[in-house]
Amino acid sequence: MSKTKERTVTPSANGAPPQRPVAGPVAPPRVSARRRRPGVIALSLALIAAGGAGVAVLLLQVGDRTPVVTVVRDVQVGQVLTEQDLGEASVALDPAVKAVRADDLKSVVGKRAAVELKPGSLLSPSQVTKDSLVKPGEQLVPIGLKPDQVPATALAPGQKVQLVHVPAQGATSVGDDGKPSDSAQETIAGRVVKASKAAPGTGIVVVDVATVAADGPKAAAWVAAGALRLVLDAPDGR
Structure with missing residues (x-):
């Protein structure tokens, strides 16, 4: 609705009635045109182009998938892998x-699991081994460790350990000949084959340690007497 400007007319000298106000046209407001800013336009075009390039890269990454081997069922440490344990999936694989x-699926069939494998995970080369975790001439000794005996460093298959005989206070250490031993601390070298998770409630961790066959019975006796402690060796014996 346009606004009008009223014009007032005074009465004439002869007494004639005054005329009604006459509406006159009002000039429309002058609108100034916005100046175009070339810099803003150029920046907008650059952002649009960058956004399009990012979408293109994302689509390329999503489309670049690699067929890999997956684990489809639980596999225990040392268990021989079969084709039924493994599957295939196509994933966008990070180079790292x-x-x-x-x-290469068939190249891992027949090898042993070096670690515990869980369904839904990708299989990496370091998780399988062609060597038996318990070698000829070795025995496997299960050792239960209380929460205060478990090292802070997570136990993993292949780690070298020392089984240390710690007799109860006042007890005498017995040597291989059945006679009292002067050695205060007798040790047995071993290697971790598997370490369980902490048992609910007790927190006890069971560690399977491989030792030479001659030391297996002795280590088992230490475990039964509650006189054994497990000590981790430094990597590579250093």
Whole structure:
């Protein structure tokens, strides 16, 4: 609705009635045109182009998938892998992730699991081994460790350990000949084969340690007497 400007007319000298106000046209407001800013336009075009390039890169990454080997059922440490334990999946694989390619599936069948494998995980080359975790001439000794005896460093298959005989206070250490031993601390070298998770409630961790066959019975006797402690060796014996 346009606004009008009223114009007032005074009465004439002869007494004639005054005329009604006459409406006159009002000039429309002058609108100034905005100046175009070339810099803003150029920046907008650059942002649009960058956004399009980012979408293109994302689509390329999503489309770049690699067929890899996956684990489809639980596999215990030392268990021989079969084709039924493994599957295939196509995933967008980060270069930093080492995974067995689907083309190499048959190369891992028949090898042993070096760690516990869980369904839904990718299989990496370091998780399998062609060597038996318990070698000929060795025995496997299960050792239960209380929460205060478990090292803060997570136990993993292959770690070298020392089984230390710690007799109860006042007890005498017995040597291989059945006679009292002067050695205060007798040790047995071993290697971790598997370490369980802490048992609910007790927190006890069971560690399977491989020792030479001659030391297996002795280590088992120490465990039964509650006189054994497990000590981790430094990596590579250093």
